[in-house]
Amino acid sequence: xxxxxxxxxxxxxxxxxxxxxxxxLRHIDLYxxxxxxxxxxxVKDRPAWHMxxxxxxxxxxxxxxxxxxxxxxxxxxxxxxxxxxxxxGFKSVxxxxxxxxxxxxxxxxxxxxxxxxxxxECLDPTDTEDPxxxxxxxxxxxxxxxxxxxxxxxxxxxxxxxxxxxxxxVADLDGKAPDWFVACVGxxxxxxxxxxxxxxxxxxxxxxxxxxxxxxxxxxxxTIDEVHQVGLFDPGTYDTIEPVTSQEAIDxxxxxxxxxxxxxxxxxxAAYHGAVRRLRRVDAGLGGDERRAAVFIxxxxxxxxxxxxxxxxxxxxxxxTRAAAPLTSPxxxxxREPVKVVEVAEAREWLGGAESRPLVVDLRGxxxxxxxxxxxxxxxxxxxxxxxLRGGLPFSKSRPVLLxxxxxxKSVRYAALLTRMGHPDVRSLAGGIVGWRDAGAPLVHE
Ligand SMILES: Cc1ncc(COP(=O)(O)O)c(C=O)c1O
Numbered sequence: 330x331x332x333x334x335x336x337x338x339x340x341x342x343x344x345x346x347x348x349x350x351x352x353x354l355r356h357i358d359l360y361x362x363x364x365x366x367x368x369x370x371x372v373k374d375r376p377a378w379h380m381x382x383x384x385x386x387x388x389x390x391x392x393x394x395x396x397x398x399x400x401x402x403x404x405x406x407x408x409x410x411x412x413x414x415x416x417x418g419f420k421s422v423x424x425x426x427x428x429x430x431x432x433x434x435x436x437x438x439x440x441x442x443x444x445x446x447x448x449x450e451c452l453d454p455t456d457t458e459d460p461x462x463x464x465x466x467x468x469x470x471x472x473x474x475x476x477x478x479x480x481x482x483x484x485x486x487x488x489x490x491x492x493x494x495x496x497x498x499v500a501d502l503d504g505k506a507p508d509w510f511v512a513c514v515g516x517x518x519x520x521x522x523x524x525x526x527x528x529x530x531x532x533x534x535x536x537x538x539x540x541x542x543x544x545x546x547x548x549x550x551x552t553i554d555e556v557h558q559v560g561l562f563d564p565g566t567y568d569t570i571e572p573v574t575s576q577e578a579i580d581x582x583x584x585x586x587x588x589x590x591x592x593x594x595x596x597x598x599a600a601y602h603g604a605v606r607r608l609r610r611v612d613a614g615l616g617g618d619e620r621r622a623a624v625f626i627x628x629x630x631x632x633x634x635x636x637x638x639x640x641x642x643x644x645x646x647x648x649x650t651r652a653a654a655p656l657t658s659p660x661x662x663x664x665r666e667p668v669k670v671v672e673v674a675e676a677r678e679w680l681g682g683a684e685s686r687p688l689v690v691d692l693r694g695x696x697x698x699x700x701x702x703x704x705x706x707x708x709x710x711x712x713x714x715x716x717x718l719r720g721g722l723p724f725s726k727s728r729p730v731l732l733x734x735x736x737x738x739k740s741v742r743y744a745a746l747l748t749r750m751g752h753p754d755v756r757s758l759a760g761g762i763v764g765w766r767d768a769g770a771p772l773v774h775e
Contacts, residue, residue: 336411338368339378340493344501344624351588352605356615359604360507360624361591362498364519369407371629372494376518377407379489380478385415388476392416395441397475399465401426402549403629404480404516409438417476424461424694428548429712430633444696460700480516481560490522498523498624499530506530509611509623511537511604513550513596514570517562519626524566538567539603542574544738548637549596549628571607573599579642581605586631594634597627640715668744669756673768676731676758687729687754690714692739693762701772703733703765711739722750729754737761 332338343366347359364372381396388394396412398404401423412419420441426432435442445460468477480486499506506527512520520538527534540556541547553572556562564570573581575595582598585591593601604625615621631638639646671679680687680703689706691698698708709717711734717723724730730752732740737760744757758765766772 335368335414336378339374340367341497342366342494344498345589345591347589347601351584352608354605354608354612356619357509357608357612357621357623359608360502360622361585361589361593361597361601362494362624362626363591364494365591365593365597365627365630369403369410371403371407372519372626373403373628374407375489375493376480376483376486376516377404377411377478379492380480380483380485381408381411381476384476384478385411385417388417389415394418394474394476395420396478397422397468398478398480399423399461400480402428402431404478405435405440406431406438408478409435409440413439420475422461422464424459424697426694427546427712428633429636431548434633444694480518484561486516486518487522487525487561490519491525492522494519494626495523495526499526502622502624505622506534507622507624508533509535509537509604509608509621511539511600511607511623511625513547513573513600513603513626513628514538514540514556514562514567515550515596516560517566519628521561521563521566523626535568536566537603537607538570539573539599540570541578541599542572545572545575547573547575547578547595547599548634549594550599569607571603573603575641577602579638579645582631582638583645585627591627592630592632593627594629594631595637596629597625600625600627636712640712668741668748669754670737670741670744670759671731671756672759673765673770676756676765677770679729679756680731685729687731687756688724689731689733691762692732692734692743697735697762699775701762701766701774703762704771704773706733711743714743718746718750722747722752724752726752729756731756731758733758733762733765735761736763 343363344360345363347361352359367374395418396408397420398408399422405421409419421435422443424445426444468475510527514520524536541550541552543553578595578599581602582593582595585593585601608623689703691702691706691708692711694710732743734740737758740757744755747755
């Protein structure tokens with residue numbers, strides 16, 4: 330294979346059959362579409378190139394322009410490389426860079442990263458208060474100087490998969506569509522584009538979309554609450570949408586890595602886990618020599634997610650075993666652990682009390698904190714908090730602590746963790762900083 334440009338190596342990824350001894354399905358051939366083997370490392374190489382190509386051709390003529398995208402992961406990675414190849418800059422705008430390795434890699438690739446305060450990791454266009462949404466709207470206004478690829482709305486995102494990923498799957502299955510197609514949903518570009526092609530081939534194809542479980546985090550995909558919010562997502566694409574937890578995603582990753590030699594990241598693991606869970610029920614209803622085929626996508630590789638895995642399964646990376654290890658992640662605490670949750674009015678009274686002087690810890694990102702925070706609070710972003718907790722309780726037991734996060738979900742879990750670790754008075758702010766602001770309570774900025 331000889332190429333004039335690395336972009337020619339995008340696509341034509343392998344379809345690899347998973348050994349039935351691994352998944353245990355008797356009547357179903359399960360195949361992994363290895364999008365991780367694209368040259369920039371992920372399923373997003375195709376849409377990034379498809380969306381950027383027309384813009385880059387124009388900009389390269391003048392040598393001016395910055396490609397910009399709302400992405401904290403794989404799209405940003407591919408676009409940063411493509412922009413660099415064309416002598417242009419790339420700017421990633423996000424309200425949260427949650428995976429440190431990805432952030433560092435983007436910086437290595439020459440990307441500029443702008444982190445805005447925000448509520449969820451994904452763009453919610455209906456939330457006009459969200460700075461990310463406002464930035465997105467500004468980018469879409471005519472006459473702007475940025476080359477905006479607009480992955481959440483750009484039909485070329487879907488088209489990249491309808492032109493490449495889908496037809497490749499059909500060709501590798503000897504001209505037939507699989508009975509099941511399984512994909513994780515981020516922008517919905519890959520699942521929508523592939524489903525379109527497979528259903529054109531055979532309208533009875535079943536499509537399973539996978540999302541992260543409520544309040545859980547699997548880098549690159551939406552949660553069950555976020556999935557209906559935006560752009561390219563059409564519920565008609567999917568026969569079912571099912572949640573996967575981060576622990577299940579890691580289990581799936583481990584099976585692919587340790588048993589199949591496929592160096593998958595968390596969303597590939599989530600797709601494998603979700604696929605096998607659903608297909609077991611299908612398999613049980615098949616008999617004789619009935620055969621079915623199913624395909625899932627392995628979106629990217631494992632190496633960028635070591636800190637993600639470490640925070641959730643320290644024992645996998647050589648740390649002490651889970652049973653013996655101190656609790657260091659809010660995911661380690663059972664969801665029903667009793668926690669003191671305080672409403673805004675109660676919290677204000679508590680903070681104003683002369684004697685108790687609670688320490689207010691704001692768990693949001695630094696930009697969100699800089700924009701608005703509770704006076705006197707300290708900012709410890711949750712990843713750093715995880716690190717601190719690894720060394721034991723980071724605060725004196727004699728000072729009460731109020732934890733605040735964007736909407737009060739994460740702080741509950743950290744409050745449970747700190748309580749488990751022996752702190753006598755940790756409380757979580759109900760509704761988070763958003764609830765505090767909505768109640769008209771005072772906030773200051775730096
Ligand atoms: C790791 C990973 N998996 C899955 C997806 C989902 O792909 P799509 O945006 O096509 O829905 C993404 C998207 O960014 C991703 O980065």
